[in-house]
Amino acid sequence: MEERARRLAALRDELNAEEDRRLAPLAARHTQGLRRHPDQRPGHRQNYAQDADRILHSKAYSRYIDKTQVFSLIDNDHITHRVLHVQLVARIARTVGRFLRLNEDLIEAIALGHDIGHPPFGHEGERILGELCRQHGLPLFQHNLQGVQFLENFERKGRGWNLTLQTLDGILCHDGESHLPRLAPCRGKDFAALDDEIRRKEQEPLLPLRPLTLEGCVVRLADTIGYIGRDIEDAIELGLITRDELPADCTRLLGNSNGAMVYTLVSDLIDHNRHLRESDSPGGADDWLGFSPDIAAAMLHLKKFNYERIYHNPAFKPDFNRIRICYQVVFAHCLAQVENSMGQGQPGAPLLDNMTADYYRRHTPAAQARDYVAGMTDAFFLRQAAELGCEPPERRCLPR
Incomplete structure (x- = not known):
């Protein structure tokens, strides 16, 4: 067994060496993964791949299967649940990461865990639980903070999964504006900085946070790609809106179906950020990610349409x-x-x-x-x- 472990560790080291040649200069390396407690038996898996495995095997991940995405208490098996949204985000983000030569394992780990802190009944449940938390002397409930809480302090009888800083940070910082011209990573964080951001976010729920890595930035943008068109398809399926009602200036640029929207947004994100394949200055002028201006504006308009016609539509809300x-x-x-x-x-x-x-x-x-x-x-x-x-x-x- 010891000899096998040595052989597998050697293969892991080969993968890490190949990574330096394959990934973009600003991409996260597995060897940079920081854990709050060094693993006693590191094994053959690379750092972020191990994070993804741990999240997949968590009990909190299993409970995605019956968590609301947008529509609650609807008898229609084709309507998106949280587990499908998470899988879509992971797939979209990995595709973008592959073309930009970023770390797909870190992207997958962040994407799989990004919504793990959601309570029952989605964002409406989050608001209600937030009221109860405030009434009982707790900070306002925020699902991104709760995701870190579950994975660090609640899973495995309170021992947590000992995930890397990079994965936990991506989960913490996944929530925020995605239509801005540029989203630049906030380099140089450590666990003390992560803990400080959590404390500050508890005190100031509207405090903007930026991910530590470009991989975290990719997941944040992929989150919007994963839901914006899919929610429209669900709303059409349920008869809340028709395809003809979609804003013409949005459909002209993005398409009028979820498939077309995903393809357009992913293509734009890859093409508009080709500079990341070769950029090598952390925190420099090219250390950012974003959609092209026209696409970002169309996406913002479409999000406003979704809020007005879908998310705030009383017709679909249960009591x-x-x-x-x-x-x-x-x-x-x-x-x-x-x-x-x-x-x-x-x-x-x-x-x-x-x-x-x-x-x-x-x-x-x-x-x-x-x-x-x-x-x-x-x-x-x-x-x-x-x-x-x-x-x-x-x-x-x-x-x-």
């Missing part, structure tokens, strides 16, 4: 007043259970049993309740609410 009541009841129940278990000298039982002592020490009862509720799938959340006497909204079919 979120009832969802809010469910959140209040479920959160209060979880908080009471945590507080009772602490009073009986059995911290966490039965909700968060067998977590590390460090987790209990560092997290108030309200924070433990937040972590538990945020990790629920939509279906599990509704079952819990029903068992506690709530009347959750029912699944429905929208008229075509």
